[in-house]
Structure formats: structure tokens, C-alpha cells
């Protein structure tokens with residue numbers, strides 16, 4: 073019998089890696105003058121948790137995000153926030169810093185490349201304003 077393919081989630085260290093990634097990402101968001109004002113709540117903890125659950129699910133981990141939130145419909149959920157090129161770039165800068173903070177023993181170059189490619193594509197698809 074062939075073994076099921078290992079998911080990206082498992083290959084990069086599972087829950088602990090996604091926890092570290094989103095924690096660092098929200099540390100960056102918290103001090104970013106462009107994107108921080110878009111987040112409606114003072115406490116970024118719940119937003120961090122939603123992001124972590126979403127990313128875990130996307131990369132083959134637990135499906136808690138959809139159990140709690142239903143279909144992601146991310147473009148629709150971002151519609152209340154004005155996201156132009158400036159916001160996209162600021163968000164990406166936070167995410168790239170977070171990805172860079174994961175050591176190479178935990179995430180090898182190939183997995184890192186896949187993750188970077190994904191976040192660049194996803195951030196571009198969230199833009200909903202020309203400016």
C-alpha cells in the first residue's frame with residue numbers, strides 16, 4: 073500500500089510552525105502604520121487566530137477554520153477594508169518578515185518558495201482599490 077503524501081503542513085512542522093509564523097506576522101502588523109489602522113479591533117489576538125486557522129487549513133492541517141467560520145470567501149471578507157497597492161505591499165512586507173523568521177531546518181527552500189508564491193498571489197487577489 074502506498075503511504076498518503078505528507079502535507080505541506082506536516083512537512084514544515086505543523087501547528088508549532090504556523091503558530092510562530094502568525095505570531096510574528098501579527099507582531100509586524102501591530103507596528104505597521106499602513107495596515108494596522110485597517111484592523112477594527114484593538115486586540116489583534118482573535119484576528120491572529122483566524123489567520124492561523126485559515127493558513128493551517130489551506131496547507132493541509134486541521135479544518136478548524138471552516139468548522140468555525142464556514143467557507144473562507146476571503147475577497148468578500150476583505151471588502152470592508154480599502155486595500156490598494158500600498159496596503160498590499162505593507163501586508164506582504166509583514167508576511168515576508170514572518171516567513172523569513174522561520175529557520176531553514178524547519179522550512180526548506182522549496183517549501184519556502186511555495187509559501188512565498190502563494191502569499192504574493194493571495195495578496196494581489198485581495199486588492200480592491202486602485203489607490
Ligand code: HEM
Nearest residue numbers: 110111119122123126141149153155159160163194195198
Ligand atoms: C481578515 C487585512 C490580505 C487572510 C482581515 C482583516 C483585515 C485584513 C483588516 C480583519 C481582521 C479580523 O479578522 O478581525 C488585510 C490586508 C491585506 C490582507 C490589508 C492585504 C493584501 C490577506 C491575505 C490573506 C488574508 C492575502 C490570506 C492568505 C485573512 C483571514 C482573515 C482576514 C483568514 C479572517 C477572515 C475571517 O473573518 O474569518 N484581513 N488582509 N488576508 N484576512 Fe486579511
